[in-house]
Amino acid sequence: MLLATIIEVRLTNSPVGPAFAAFWYQEVGFTVGDAAFRMSLQHWINDAPLRIFFLVVGLEIKRELTIGHLASWRSATLPIAAAVGGMVAPALLFLLVILSGSWSQGWGVPMATDTAFAIALLVAMGPCVPVELRIFLTATAIVDDIGINVVMASFYSGDIHVVYLLAALAILECFSLLNWSRIYVLTPYLLLGIVLWALVYAGGLHATLAGVVLALFIPTRPPANLAALMTQANTIIMAEAQHEGQTLRHNASAPALRALDAIHDRIESPADRLLRRAGARSSYLVLPLFALANAGVAISIDVLSGHEWLMAAIIVGLVVGKPVGILLAASLAVWVGIAVKPTEYSWRQLAGAGAMAGIGFTMSLFIAGQAFLGASDFSAAKIAVFAASIISALVGTILLWGAPSAAAAYTGVQDTRMQGT
Structure with a gap:
C-alpha cells in the first residue's frame, strides 16, 4: 500500500x-x-x-x-x-x-x-x-x-430505492436458509453475494x-472431533500403504484422496x-x-x-x-x-x-x-x-x-x- x-x-x-x-x-x-x-x-x-x-x-x-x-x-x-x-x-x-x-x-x-x-x-x-x-x-x-x-x-x-433493498432482504433470507440447511459449500454463498452487491448498490446503500x-x-x-478424524486418516493411509508395491500404483488412489480432502474440509x-x-x-x-x-x-x-x-x-x-x-x-x-x-x-x-x-x-x-x-x-x-x-x-x-x-x-x-x- x-x-x-x-x-x-x-x-x-x-x-x-x-x-x-x-x-x-x-x-x-x-x-x-x-x-x-x-x-x-x-x-x-x-x-x-x-x-x-x-x-x-x-x-x-x-x-x-x-x-x-x-x-x-x-x-x-x-x-x-x-x-x-x-x-x-x-x-x-x-x-x-x-x-x-x-x-x-x-x-x-x-x-x-x-x-x-x-x-x-x-x-x-x-x-x-x-x-x-x-x-x-x-x-x-x-x-x-x-x-x-x-x-x-x-x-x-445515495438515494434509497426501497424495491431493490427489499430484494436484498430476500437474498438475506436465502443466506439464512442455506445456514439452516447446513450447506457448507462456499459457491452458493459467493454467487448470492454477487447478487446482493448489485442489489445493495442499486438500492442506494x-x-x-x-x-x-x-x-x-x-x-x-462446530469443533471437529480431531481424534476421530485422525483415526479415519490413519486407516485410509494404512490401507493405501498395503498397495505400495503394485505396478502403476505410485500415488494414493482417487477414493483415498477424496476421503482425505473430506477430512480436511471437516477440520477447516x-x-x-x-x-x-x-x-x-x-x-x-x-x-x-x-x-x-x-x-x-x-x-x-x-x-x-x-x-x-x-x-x-x-x-x-x-x-x-x-x-x-x-x-x-x-x-x-x-x-x-x-x-x-x-x-x-x-x-x-x-x-x-x-x-x-x-x-x-x-x-x-x-x-x-x-x-x-x-x-x-x-x-x-x-x-x-x-x-x-x-x-x-x-x-x-x-x-x-x-x-x-x-x-x-x-x-x-x-x-x-x-x-x-
Missing part, C-alpha cells in the same frame, strides 16, 4: 499526471438491451474489488465475535469502550473546527483507523510492544470497522456493505477457508490497487489555499481525537469498573496504541471520497489524511519506543518501597 501510494503521488505530480488521472476516470461497463451499467474505472475498484477487503473485514469481525477477543464480555469491554471513544472524539473535534457548511459532512473522515498500517507498525517495533497491546489494538480496530460500516451505510449512501453482510452469513462449524470451516484464501488477495492486491486508484493528489499551493480549516479539522481529529478518545474512554471504563486493563502494558503504551489508531489511510480516504464530491476538497482532504497518518505514526512510535511495561513499572515501585523501608 505504501509503495502504491508513493507511485500514485509521484505519477500524479509528473508530466503524465493528467493522462494518468484520465485513465482512472474512463467509464467501463456493459449494456444489455436498453439497460446500461457503466461506472468509472476508479468507481469499479472502489465498489467491486474493495468488496473483497470488506469481506475479509467481516470475516475477521465474525471470528473475533465468536472465538476471538470479543467473544466474552469481560475481554471485549475495554476495546469496545476505546473504539467508541476513538470514533466519537475525532468526529466531535472535526465538527468543533468546521461548525457548518458543506465541509461539515466530512465528520466521518477522522473516525476510521487503518488496521493494516497500525498493526504492521506495532509488529515492526518487536519486543517494545507487548503482545497484549497488539491484541487490544486489533480488537479496537475490529469494533472501529463495525462502527465505520454503520456510519457509511447510514450517512454516506454503499455496495461494500454487502461484503460485511456476506461474511456474517458464511457458515462456521468455510469461513476460515475463505478468510485464508481471501486475506492474502485483500492485503497484496486489493488494498494496493485501491491506493493506486485513490491516493493521487497534486501537491500545490492552489490545493492548499482556501482549505486550511478543512485540513486542520481532519488532522486534529486523527492526531488528537483518536488517542484522546481512546485513552479517556478506556480510563472511564476501568474507573467505572466495567473493564479491566491488562497488567502487561502501561497507560503510556495504551496511549501510544491510541496514537497509532490515528493512522486513517484506507477508510479515511474512502469516506473522504464519499463526503467531498468537489475535486479540490477531496485533494485537500487526502493531503490532510496523509499528513495526519504520518504524524500519528511518529507520535505513536515515540510513546511506545522505550516505554517501560506496566510490570516493570510495578517492580520499580516495589524496589523503591523496599529501599525506603
Whole structure:
C-alpha cells in the first residue's frame, strides 16, 4: 500500500499526471438491451474489488465475535469502550473546527483507523510492544470497522430505492436458509453475494456493505472431533500403504484422496477457508490497487489555499481525537469498573496504541471520497489524511519506543518501597 501510494503521488505530480488521472476516470461497463451499467474505472475498484477487503473485514469481525477477543464480555469491554471513544472524539473535534457548511459532512473522515498500517507498525517495533497491546489494538480496530460500516451505510449512501433493498432482504433470507440447511459449500454463498452487491448498490446503500453482510452469513462449524478424524486418516493411509508395491500404483488412489480432502474440509470451516484464501488477495492486491486508484493528489499551493480549516479539522481529529478518545474512554471504563486493563502494558503504551489508531489511510480516504464530491476538497482532504497518518505514526512510535511495561513499572515501585523501608 505504501509503495502504491508513493507511485500514485509521484505519477500524479509528473508530466503524465493528467493522462494518468484520465485513465482512472474512463467509464467501463456493459449494456444489455436498453439497460446500461457503466461506472468509472476508479468507481469499479472502489465498489467491486474493495468488496473483497470488506469481506475479509467481516470475516475477521465474525471470528473475533465468536472465538476471538470479543467473544466474552469481560475481554471485549475495554476495546469496545476505546473504539467508541476513538470514533466519537475525532468526529466531535472535526465538527468543533468546521461548525457548518458543506465541509461539515466530512465528520466521518477522522473516525476510521487503518488496521493494516497500525498493526504492521506495532509488529515492526518487536519486543517494545507487548503482545497484549497488539491484541487490544486489533480488537479496537475490529469494533472501529463495525462502527465505520454503520456510519457509511447510514450517512454516506445515495438515494434509497426501497424495491431493490427489499430484494436484498430476500437474498438475506436465502443466506439464512442455506445456514439452516447446513450447506457448507462456499459457491452458493459467493454467487448470492454477487447478487446482493448489485442489489445493495442499486438500492442506494454503499455496495461494500454487502461484503460485511456476506461474511456474517458464511457458515462456521462446530469443533471437529480431531481424534476421530485422525483415526479415519490413519486407516485410509494404512490401507493405501498395503498397495505400495503394485505396478502403476505410485500415488494414493482417487477414493483415498477424496476421503482425505473430506477430512480436511471437516477440520477447516468455510469461513476460515475463505478468510485464508481471501486475506492474502485483500492485503497484496486489493488494498494496493485501491491506493493506486485513490491516493493521487497534486501537491500545490492552489490545493492548499482556501482549505486550511478543512485540513486542520481532519488532522486534529486523527492526531488528537483518536488517542484522546481512546485513552479517556478506556480510563472511564476501568474507573467505572466495567473493564479491566491488562497488567502487561502501561497507560503510556495504551496511549501510544491510541496514537497509532490515528493512522486513517484506507477508510479515511474512502469516506473522504464519499463526503467531498468537489475535486479540490477531496485533494485537500487526502493531503490532510496523509499528513495526519504520518504524524500519528511518529507520535505513536515515540510513546511506545522505550516505554517501560506496566510490570516493570510495578517492580520499580516495589524496589523503591523496599529501599525506603
